[in-house]
Amino acid sequence: MELVTMVSKTEEAQVNRLENQVDNGGGGAWEYLCLVRKLKLRRSDKVLKHGLSILNDPTKRSSLGPEEWTLYEQVAIAAMDCQCLDVAKDCIKVLQKKFPESKRVGRLEAMLLEAKGLWAEAEKAYSSLLEDNPLDQVIHKRRAAMAKAQGHLLGAIEWLNKYLEIFMADHDAWRELAEIYVSLQMYKQAAFCYEELILSQPTNPLYHLAYADVLYTLGGLENLQTAKKYYASAIDLTGGKNTRALYGICLCTFGIGQLTKGRNKDDKETSELQSLAVTALEKDYKQTAPGNLSLLSSTLRSLKLSS
Numbered sequence: 365m366e367l368v369t370m371v372s373k374t375e376e377a378q379v380n381r382l383e384n385q386v387d388n389g390g391g392g393a394w395e396y397l398c399l400v401r402k403l404k405l406r407r408s409d410k411v412l413k414h415g416l417s418i419l420n421d422p423t424k425r426s427s428l429g430p431e432e433w434t435l436y437e438q439v440a441i442a443a444m445d446c447q448c449l450d451v452a453k454d455c456i457k458v459l460q461k462k463f464p465e466s467k468r469v470g471r472l473e474a475m476l477l478e479a480k481g482l483w484a485e486a487e488k489a490y491s492s493l494l495e496d497n498p499l500d501q502v503i504h505k506r507r508a509a510m511a512k513a514q515g516h517l518l519g520a521i522e523w524l525n526k527y528l529e530i531f532m533a534d535h536d537a538w539r540e541l542a543e544i545y546v547s548l549q550m551y552k553q554a555a556f557c558y559e560e561l562i563l564s565q566p567t568n569p570l571y572h573l574a575y576a577d578v579l580y581t582l583g584g585l586e587n588l589q590t591a592k593k594y595y596a597s598a599i600d601l602t603g604g605k606n607t608r609a610l611y612g613i614c615l616c617t618f619g620i621g622q623l624t625k626g627r628n629k630d631d632k633e634t635s636e637l638q639s640l641a642v643t644a645l646e647k648d649y650k651q652t653a654p655g656n657l658s659l660l661s662s663t664l665r666s667l668k669l670s671s
Contacts, residue, residue: 375403383407386414393418394428401438408445415439416451433462440472444479452476467493471503478510486510498633501531508540517544535561542574551582569601569609576612585623592616598639604644613641 382396393414400407415435418424425432440455456476459469474489487510490503497503502528511519524541528534542557558575565571577592579587596613602609617638642664649657 374602379407379617383410386410386608394424397435397438401434406445411438411442412448412451413445415442416551421456432663433459437468437472441475444475449476449479452479465553466553467500471500471506474503475506478506478513483510483514499530501527504530505537508537508583517548517622520544533564534562538564539571546578551578554578555582567599569606571605572598572601572650573609573612577607580612581621583619585620588616588623590617592620592637599641599644605648607645607648610641610645613669614638614664617641654667 379396379399382392382399385391386393386396387410397411397415397418400411412629415438418428419432419435419439425435429433436459438454440452440459443449443455453476456469456472459466459472463469470489470493474486474493477486477489487507489508490507490510491554493503496630504523506597508520508523508527511517511523521541521544524537524544528598530579531537538561542554542561545551545554545557555575555578558571558578561568561571562575576591576598579591579594592613595609595616598606598609599613645664646657649660
């Protein structure tokens with residue numbers, strides 16, 4: 365299990381278009397495989413299918429030149445994801461023969477042990493590889509992913525924290541760590557992770573939204589006031605089209621009002637933001653889910669945000 369990577373809507377559309385083209389016999393299998401690899405996506409069943417179609421055709425395979433070995437590696441990883449371990453083993457054997465002393469191939473061997481559930485042997489193999497290259501990012505991530513796959517979330521947290529001490533700029537690792545913290549209800553630790561992500565990528569609305577969710581969950585007046593600001597940031601960064609953030613504004617406004625027992629009524633900025641959020645929600649529901657408009661109105665009334 366690799367840490368997931370975020371892609372833009374444009375990139376996702378491009379991948380989907382190519383995938384549909386290849387699936388329907390329109391060609392472009394190699395271009396599709398290259399794009400999936402470039403974007404670090406996990407479309408293992410498609411990679412396995414289309415990768416094998418190239419590797420099993422001597423003409424197509426030879427036309428790749430040195431990239432043939434990259435494809436063997438890509439297919440091996442996809443095969444492990446799909447539990448086609450014999451296919452993965454065959455691909456790794458080809459690579460072992462071509463690159464007998466390669467640490468990169470050694471990493472694939474360790475991953476195969478992991479895929480077989482031989483955790484102790486895989487850990488031993490990864491430790492040995494790290495002795496030769498302590499800064500191998502992939503192996504550090506594999507150890508964290510392996511702990512998570514076994515259900516050892518505290519172990520995964522430990523490995524990710526060690527990894528981030530070395531590779532502090534890895535956004536995917538910070539996000540993975542934050543999500544594990546949330547799953548364990550360790551919200552203060554998760555908040556720290558999202559703060560790091562916002563500092564490094566301040567224009568990503570997903571991080572503002574996730575941070576606001578964590579602060580809202582933590583509760584308390586100060587956290588609710590800060591959450592409200594980050595929900596507002598998420599709305600601003602998405603052009604006012606983030607329904608979850610709009611609901612967040614309403615919930616924060618209600619929570620703040622409950623905690624201040626009416627002392628916040630004169631807060632003009634809060635009142636205006638609340639009104640804008642309610643209006644935007646009503647407009648969105650009228651356009652996309654008119655059948656649920658009455659439910660929205662009932663929810664807003666329960667929060668004393670609508671007449």
